[in-house]
Amino acid sequence: xxxxxxxxxxxxxxxxxxxPVTDFNVRLHMLLDDMTETLVESGGVGLxxxxxxxxxxxxVVMNEDDEIIELINPExxxxxxxxxxxxxxLSVPGKYGFVxxxxxxxxxxxxxxxxxxxxxDEGLTARCFCHEIEHLDGxxxxxxxxxxxxxxxxxxxxxxxxxxxx
Numbered sequence: 001x002x003x004x005x006x007x008x009x010x011x012x013x014x015x016x017x018x019x020p021v022t023d024f025n026v027r028l029h030m031l032l033d034d035m036t037e038t039l040v041e042s043g044g045v046g047l048x049x050x051x052x053x054x055x056x057x058x059x060v061v062m063n064e065d066d067e068i069i070e071l072i073n074p075e076x077x078x079x080x081x082x083x084x085x086x087x088x089x090l091s092v093p094g095k096y097g098f099v100x101x102x103x104x105x106x107x108x109x110x111x112x113x114x115x116x117x118x119x120x121d122e123g124l125t126a127r128c129f130c131h132e133i134e135h136l137d138g139x140x141x142x143x144x145x146x147x148x149x150x151x152x153x154x155x156x157x158x159x160x161x162x163x164x165x166x
Contacts, residue, residue, distance in 0.1 A: 001033045001034055001036075002034050003034070003038050003041055004034050004035065004052035004053075005053070006038065006051050006090050006091060007051060007053050007091060008092070009091055009092045011053075013050050013053055014050055014051070014091055014135070014140060016050065017137050018049060018055045018056050018057045018136045018137070018138075019056060020057050020073050021057055024072070024110070028056075028058070028072070028112060029112055031049065031052075031058065032058065032060065032070050032112055035049065035052060035059075035060045036068050036070075038052065039062065044062075044090045045062045045124065045128050046059060046060065046061045046062065047090060047132070048132045048136055057072065058072050058073075058136075059071050059074065059133065059135065060132075061128045061129060061132055063121060063125045064123065064125055069119060069125075070111060070112055071107060071109040071119075071129075071132070072110040072111065072114075073109060074107050074109035074132075074133050075107065075109070075133075076105055076107055076130065077118070078104075078105070078106035079104065079105050079106070080102060080104040081102060082100060082101070082102060082103055083100070083102070083123065083126070083127065084099070084100050085098065085099065086098060086099075086149075087099040087101075087127065088141075089131070089141050091140065092140060095148045095149075096148065096149045097142060097144075097145030097146075097148045098145055099141055099144040099145055100144070101126065101130045101131075102126060103126060104121070104126055105120065105121065105129045105130060107119050107120070107129050
């Protein structure tokens with residue numbers, strides 16, 4: 001396994017629609033393993049192949065139990081509810097904005113061997129499914145927010161969240 005360089009906003013590969021994965025081989029397995037290692041090392045919760053410069057429909061998501069879910073050729077097949085929350089991106093470091101997403105998301109995808117499966121989750125993991133699948137279509141979360149928080153606004157938001165949890 002190896003750490004991959006995460007490309008940043010402005011790189012044209014983040015604006016392109018990714019091609020479907022058709023070869024479920026050792027190269028795909030290495031990509032998924034590298035993406036998982038890169039994700040864990042970066043402290044993020046999701047990473048899509050175009051974020052490491054690969055224009056294929058593959059992403060990895062860490063759920064709230066810290067389990068990695070590999071999604072190949074994913075498609076959202078069901079959504080329910082709504083959540084509004086703060087969102088960031090490894091390709092847009094240090095920038096956060098409020099984005100509305102479905103609260104529950106069901107995804108149909110293939111695993112690293114090409115077998116189809118479905119996975120459903122809510123909250124942060126549902127948000128992450130939407131965010132990463134959008135990367136595969138050349139979109140970034142900043143398209144969904146009209147205001148990126150300043151450092152001061154982010155600190156104030158975090159402080160308020162901590163107070164509410166007490």
